[in-house]
Amino acid sequence: MNTQHIKIDDPQAQEGELLQAASILRAGGLVVFPTETVYGLGGDATRDEAAKKIYAAKGRPSDNPLIIHVANPADAERYAVTNELYYRLAKAFMPGPLTVILPRRDTIPLSTTGGLDSVAVRCPSHPVAHRLIALCGFPIAAPSANLSGKPSPTCAAHVAQDMDGRVDMIIDGGESEIGLESTIVKIDGDGLILLRPGGITCDALSMVCANVRVADAVLHRLAENERPLSPGMKYRHYAPTAPLVLLTGKDEDVLAFLQAEQNRTRCAILCYDEECGALKHENLLPVGGRNDLQTQARRLFHALRDADTTDAEIIYAHLPPMNGLGLALYNRMIRAAAHTVREV
Ligand code: AMP
Ligand code: MG
Secondary structure, three states, X not given: OOOXXXXXXXXXXXXXXXXXXXXXXXXXXXXXXXXXXXXXXXXXXXXXXXXXXXXXXXXXXXXXXXXXXXXXXXXXXXXXXXXXXXXXXXXXXXXXXXXXXXXXXXXXXOOOOOOOOEEEEEOOOOHHHHHHHHHHOOOEEOOEOOOOOOOOOOOHHHHHHHHOOOOOEEEEOOOOOOOOOOEEEEEEOOEEEEEEOOOOOHXXXXXXXXOXXXXXXXXXXXXXXXXXXXXXXXXXXXXXXXXXXXXXXXXXXXXXXXXXXXXXXXXEEEEOHXXXXXXXXXXXXXXXXXXOHHHHHHHHHHHHXXXXXXXXXXXXXXXXXXXXOHHHHHHHHHHHOOOOEEEO
C-alpha cells in the first residue's frame, strides 16, 4: 500500500487536507492522526471491516479492544449507555486524555470492542483530531499507531517506522504534548476503577468521584491464569528491543552504579537532566528533570525508541515514583521492563 504523508500545522487553514483524510476514513480506509496523548491509528469505529484492518495493520490480537474517539462528550449517547457520572467526568476532563468504559450500543460492532459488551469512549483535545472526527460524523476507532508491543509513537517519524505501507495516510501534527496514552476508567456503580493511569491522575479523578480503585494489573504482573479487567493489560507492551532494567535506590548509589556500568558494558541510559554532567555522553538519553514528571512522560516513548537506535545491549532507567503522573510512568516502564527492577 502506498501511504500518503501530509503535515497539518493549522487545521482551520488546512480543512481541504482534513476533508481528504475524512473521505479515506468514510471509504473504510486507515488514517494515522495526532492526538494530545500519542498518535492514533484511525478507522471508522462503526464498521466491522475497518476494525479488522486496524488489527491487521498493528499486528494486534483481535481480543484487545479499540477506543472510540468522539468530537463531543454527548456524541457518546449514540454508541454507549451513558450515565450521570460519565457527564461529571466529561465536564471535568473532556476534551482531554480520559477514556471511559461504558456499556456498548449495537451501533458499535463487536470487532471494534474485541467481542466485549462495553465500549471505551474518548474525546481528544488535539485540534487536528477534533476537527477530523467532526468532519467524519462517525466515531474513529484508534489504538496507538505502533506495531503491537512497540512503544507508542509520539511523533510522525516514529509512526512512519511502524506504519509506512500499512495505512492509507499519516498526518504529521508535531510532537504529542502528553506522550503517554489516555487514563482509562471503568464506571462501577457510583465508583471508578482505574484500568490504565495516564495524563489524568488519580488525585484529579478523586476530585470528581470519591471512590476510585486502582485495578491490580496497573501495578502488578498478572498471574498466568488471571483474567484482566482490560484485555490490553495482559500483553507485553511499550518494549524496546534491548532489555530494559529499572533502577531504584539512593540517588548517589544509582549514579555510581550507572558510572560503573558505562565502563563495563554497552548500555543506554534514560537519565535525569541533572545527571548528564556526571555520565559519559555516549548513549545517554535525558528524559527531563528529576522532579519534572510531565517532561519525563512526554519523552519516555521517544527515548525508548532512541535507545533502540544505539548499539546498547542493555537499557537502564530510573524506577518512577508511584504518585501523581508518576503512576502512569511507572505502569508503562514496569511493563516495558517486563517487571525487571534492580535495587542498588
Ligand atoms: P490503545 O488503543 O493501544 O491505547 O489501547 C487501548 C486499551 O484500552 C487496551 O489496552 C484495552 O485493553 C483498553 N480497552 C478498550 N476498550 C475496553 C473495554 N471495553 N473494556 C476494557 N478495556 C478496554
Ligand atoms: Mg497501545
